[in-house]
Amino acid sequence: MKGVVNAVRHHLAVVGSYLRVGLLNFVQYRTDFAVAVANALVGLVTQVIGLAVIFGQTTQLNGWDHSGLLVLVGVFFICSGLLGLVIRPSMQTLMEAIRLGTFDFTLTKPADSQVLASVQTVAPQAATDLLVGVGVIAWTLVSDGQGLHPWQVGAFLVALACGLAIIYSFLLMLSTFSFWFVKLDNILVVFEGLFQSAGRWPVSIFPPWLRLVLTFVVPVSFAVTVPAQAIVLGVDGATLAAAVGVAVLFLTGSRLFWRHALRHYTGASA
Amino acid sequence: MSTITVRDLRKTYVVPVREGGVKAALGALVRRRTREVEAVQRISFDIAEGEVVGFLGPNGAGKTTTLKMLAGLLHPTSGEASVGGHVPWRRDHGYLRSMALIMGQRNQLQWDIPVIDSYRLNRAVYRIADADFSSRLDELTDLLDLGSLLDKPVRNLSLGERMKCEVAGSLLHQPMTVFLDEPTIGLDVAMQRRIRSFIAEYNRRTGASVMLTSHYMGDVEALCQRVIVIHHGRLLHDGDLAGLVRTFSATKTITVEFDADADVAADLGGLRDHDDVTITDQSAHGLTVEVPKDRAPQVAARMLSTLPVADLTVEEPPIEGVIERVFTSQDEA
Amino acid sequence: MSTGLGLPAGRLAPRGGWSFFWQMYRGQFATALATQVAYRGATLIWVFTSIVHPLVSIVVWRSVAGGGRVAGYDASGFVTYFALEMVVNHVTFVWIMWEMEWRIRTGAYSPLLVRPVHPIHTDICQNLAYKLLGLVGILPAAVLLVLLFGGDLSVFTTGSVLAGLLATALAMVLRFMVEWTLSLAAFWVTKVSAINSVYFSLIAFLGGGFAPLAVLPGAAQTLAWWTPFPWGNIAWVNQVVTGRAVGVDLVRGYLAQLAWIAVALVVLKLVWARAVRTYSAVGS
Numbered sequence: 001m002k003g004v005v006n007a008v009r010h011h012l013a014v015v016g017s018y019l020r021v022g023l024l025n026f027v028q029y030r031t032d033f034a035v036a037v038a039n040a041l042v043g044l045v046t047q048v049i050g051l052a053v054i055f056g057q058t059t060q061l062n063g064w065d066h067s068g069l070l071v072l073v074g075v076f077f078i079c080s081g082l083l084g085l086v087i088r089p090s091m092q093t094l095m096e097a098i099r100l101g102t103f104d105f106t107l108t109k110p111a112d113s114q115v116l117a118s119v120q121t122v123a124p125q126a127a128t129d130l131l132v133g134v135g136v137i138a139w140t141l142v143s144d145g146q147g148l149h150p151w152q153v154g155a156f157l158v159a160l161a162c163g164l165a166i167i168y169s170f171l172l173m174l175s176t177f178s179f180w181f182v183k184l185d186n187i188l189v190v191f192e193g194l195f196q197s198a199g200r201w202p203v204s205i206f207p208p209w210l211r212l213v214l215t216f217v218v219p220v221s222f223a224v225t226v227p228a229q230a231i232v233l234g235v236d237g238a239t240l241a242a243a244v245g246v247a248v249l250f251l252t253g254s255r256l257f258w259r260h261a262l263r264h265y266t267g268a269s270a
Numbered sequence: 271m272s273t274i275t276v277r278d279l280r281k282t283y284v285v286p287v288r289e290g291g292v293k294a295a296l297g298a299l300v301r302r303r304t305r306e307v308e309a310v311q312r313i314s315f316d317i318a319e320g321e322v323v324g325f326l327g328p329n330g331a332g333k334t335t336t337l338k339m340l341a342g343l344l345h346p347t348s349g350e351a352s353v354g355g356h357v358p359w360r361r362d363h364g365y366l367r368s369m370a371l372i373m374g375q376r377n378q379l380q381w382d383i384p385v386i387d388s389y390r391l392n393r394a395v396y397r398i399a400d401a402d403f404s405s406r407l408d409e410l411t412d413l414l415d416l417g418s419l420l421d422k423p424v425r426n427l428s429l430g431e432r433m434k435c436e437v438a439g440s441l442l443h444q445p446m447t448v449f450l451d452e453p454t455i456g457l458d459v460a461m462q463r464r465i466r467s468f469i470a471e472y473n474r475r476t477g478a479s480v481m482l483t484s485h486y487m488g489d490v491e492a493l494c495q496r497v498i499v500i501h502h503g504r505l506l507h508d509g510d511l512a513g514l515v516r517t518f519s520a521t522k523t524i525t526v527e528f529d530a531d532a533d534v535a536a537d538l539g540g541l542r543d544h545d546d547v548t549i550t551d552q553s554a555h556g557l558t559v560e561v562p563k564d565r566a567p568q569v570a571a572r573m574l575s576t577l578p579v580a581d582l583t584v585e586e587p588p589i590e591g592v593i594e595r596v597f598t599s600q601d602e603a
Numbered sequence: 604m605s606t607g608l609g610l611p612a613g614r615l616a617p618r619g620g621w622s623f624f625w626q627m628y629r630g631q632f633a634t635a636l637a638t639q640v641a642y643r644g645a646t647l648i649w650v651f652t653s654i655v656h657p658l659v660s661i662v663v664w665r666s667v668a669g670g671g672r673v674a675g676y677d678a679s680g681f682v683t684y685f686a687l688e689m690v691v692n693h694v695t696f697v698w699i700m701w702e703m704e705w706r707i708r709t710g711a712y713s714p715l716l717v718r719p720v721h722p723i724h725t726d727i728c729q730n731l732a733y734k735l736l737g738l739v740g741i742l743p744a745a746v747l748l749v750l751l752f753g754g755d756l757s758v759f760t761t762g763s764v765l766a767g768l769l770a771t772a773l774a775m776v777l778r779f780m781v782e783w784t785l786s787l788a789a790f791w792v793t794k795v796s797a798i799n800s801v802y803f804s805l806i807a808f809l810g811g812g813f814a815p816l817a818v819l820p821g822a823a824q825t826l827a828w829w830t831p832f833p834w835g836n837i838a839w840v841n842q843v844v845t846g847r848a849v850g851v852d853l854v855r856g857y858l859a860q861l862a863w864i865a866v867a868l869v870v871l872k873l874v875w876a877r878a879v880r881t882y883s884a885v886g887s
Contacts, residue, residue, distance in 0.1 A: 010397060013394045013397075014394050014395055016394070017390060017391050017393075017394035017395070018391065020387075020390075021380060021383055021387055021388075021390075021391055024383045024384070024387050031793070031794055032794070034794075034797075035794045035796055035797045038797035038800070038801075039796060039797055039800045042797070042800045042801050042804050043800065043804075045804070046804040046807065046808075049808065050808075050813055053813070053814065053818060053819060053820075054663070054667055056818075056820065057667055057673045057674070057818060058667045058669075058673075061663070061666050061667065062666055100376065101376055102376045102377070102378060104338070104341075104343050104371070104373070104376070105371070105376070105378035107342070107343050107361070108341055108342065108343070108366055108369070108370070108371045109366060109395050109396070110363035110364075110366035110367045110395065110396060110397075111363070111395050116395070186644070186645050186648040186649075187648070189648060189649075189652060190648055190651060190652055192652075193652035193655045193656075194652075194655050197655045197656050197658075197659040198655065198659050201659065201662070201663060205662055205663065205666050206662050207662070210658075210662070266342075266343060266344050266345050266359065267281070267344050267345045267347075
């Protein structure tokens with residue numbers, strides 16, 4: 001037991017160090033930050049205008065009204081920011097490291113290789129998306145005069161954590177394929193395209209077959225829709241439990257796949 | 271007591287066989303033909319604590335594969351190895367903390383941040399105590415003259431500066447086994463010398479075992495009391511450098527300088543009639559020939575008696591030449 | 604007109620006459636096509652991501668329309684619109700903004716600048732090659748979208764499709780010139796991504812990528828038609844192909860496209876001359 005506690009403490013220290021390095025990167029690239037702010041604002045304005053145009057033609061979209069979709073846009077920005085902070089840049093670095101052979105160094109380090117690979121690059125400018133998202137949600141709720149029950153906030157946070165865990169696992173699995181197929185950088189583009197387009201809408205508007213695809217095959221919608229639902233429409237315990245279940249499934253699956261890939265990389269099973 | 275023990279270590283890769291042409295490509299879709307490549311073929315050796323060993327061989331000889339197995343990055347196909355009591359490819363954290371792998375062509379420092387912050391990252395990963403960290407950093411800074419580099423982002427460093435920082439960063443946890451793969455590649459002569467003397471100093475101060483591959487014989491001559499030569503995955507030689515030359519060099523080089531105003535006969539005193547004498551360089555002032563080792567005394571005596579010799583030296587051929595000959599003769603055999 | 608480095612500044616016309624020009628284009632196009640074929644994996648992935656946007660748009664606007672009509676489009680009308688949008692966007696889309704930024708940042712532009720032909724010709728060839736190869740995936744994908752979601756094909760006639768082909772060709776030329784000029788911003792600004800995202804936002808609304816212009820409020824529609832964006836994109840091509848613009852409207856539209864092309868050409872030449880001067884002054 002003491003060993004486990006020690007190991008966890010060590011890994012937390014490692015993650016902390018990498019986050020610190022990310023902050024240093026931020027100081028190095030102040031212009032990147034300005035660009036990120038500009039991009040986030042343009043993206044937000046585009047979204048808001050788009051929704052205004054749509055709700056100029058209708059009053060509701062599959063049970064979601066205008067302010068409900070604004071909250072969803074906010075959640076989308078939050079997810080995008082959290083993914084962009086550590087997960088996405090680290091996965092890009094991982095694929096490049098495998099291609100260039102510098103992944104060897106990760107393996108020679110005395111810490112869990114999945115943890116090291118998952119936190120190795122931090123892009124603090126993505127925090128702007130996070131702030132924009134929180135801002136949009138707060139603004140929508142306040143202008144609607146709507147309060148939040150603590151249970152809603154709790155459900156929102158649980159759903160968000162599950163959604164991120166699912167997307168993280170999915171991205172890790174995609175990146176892990178580069179152990180076999182080296183030229184795979186573009187695969188992240190596919191995910192990005194789906195996330196940017198489909199992730200901005202409630203999953204319920206899609207036809208059933210697409211809903212299944214967007215929940216289990218390329219799980220982009222789950223992370224956005226369920227947390228937004230927690231704020232706008234409310235979710236029941238069963239949905240949350242299912243979210244936790246799916247997240248655990250994805251995390252376990254990606255962990256097993258990672259270990260299998262490592263054995264392949266080091267030739268252990270050959 | 272030896273820290274590194276290698277017994278019958280073997281690694282084979284399965285590679286797809288590719289043939290040209292559309293037909294072959296289509297055929298490969300149905301049934302992929304593969305072939306086994308023996309990268310390392312049952313090699314064995316021991317390295318004692320504190321030894322510095324050079325690991326030589328041409329490209330593709332199996333050096334890096336062996337080094338990667340010892341660093342725990344690759345599982346061998348068969349055979350055993352132990353480094354400091356650990357089986358490398360189990361990669362237990364205890365082993366990884368006691369070892370360092372430095373590759374001259376790849377860098378592990380973070381590209382965009384100051385060097386010192388990459389070092390702090392290693393402090394967390396390797397769980398280096400703060401006191402140890404600062405005293406070792408001081409020592410390394412002093413030995414490698416890193417003072418002005420630590421606050422610069424890696425991308426702003428020259429190749430040589432980057433390599434110094436790489437090496438220092440890899441040794442902060444004071445590994446007792448160090449694997450160096452081409453540590454001086456691409457560096458200028460002064461920087462090569464600097465890295466070399468640093469490695470020697472690290473070895474002297476800590477008593478760490480060092481295993482080094484390099485294409486520069488200068489590295490090997492300066493650092494290694496002992497060399498292991500492999501070719502096509504097989505061990506060819508394990509011993510000191512002079513022994514390598516004695517074993518594999520079949521010739522000696524004789525250089526003579528003529529008297530300033532002497533006439534030299536066109537047939538060089540009958541030297542041209544000998545089949546086993548190769549003239550490698552000739553001018554009005556002197557002559558260089560290569561002869562089989564056992565014939566050297568006779569040829570030298572003959573030259574002294576028939577040519578207007580002012581000065582004569584007999585030398586072993588340069589080490590690069592010997593090594594090259596080892597590999598080419600093995601290919602022909 | 605030449606700069607200190609002897610760069611072919613602002614010179615779009617060939618030095619060696621039209622036969623040389625033809626030879627050069629044939630050679631460059633063949634090379635570009637071979638490169639695209641070698642990178643067909645990347646092209647395939649790009650084609651795949653191109654389907655996502657129209658797919659999502661179809662789903663969203665079908666929901667908005669429900670069983671009725673929105674701005675003259677019913678559910679199946681939206682399906683056709685976005686399937687068409689995917690094809691037109693594919694043939695007019697240009698990725699030169701990122702390419703140019705990369706070239707300038709890495710210094711890869713210098714060798715292109717010292718060649719005795721204007722670099723735009725290489726870009727044109729690469730673009731055409733990419734589009735040609737991509738159509739192999741895009742056209743079936745468009746058919747698939749129409750079949751899957753039940754698109755309305757009754758709006759097409761042989762005449763409207765032929766007229767639409769001409770409108771598409773002109774749109775290709777216009778959008779290429781606009782985005783190529785925009786990409787030159789990289790000569791002055793190191794981080795062009797903010798400029799690009801503003802541009803893409805504008806083009807989405809005013810060019811018709813987000814939705815048919817008819818769904819926009821009246822004033823926004825009027826404003827949009829006075830900008831170059833609808834003329835280089837789906838908005839105008841859709842009007843032609845679906846028979847919404849005929850007779851005088853059709854001719855007026857073609858003239859508007861030609862006029863914008865003329866304007867874009869002048870701006871392109873001006874900006875390019877300045878860009879090269881900046882580049883040779885700073886060096887790289």
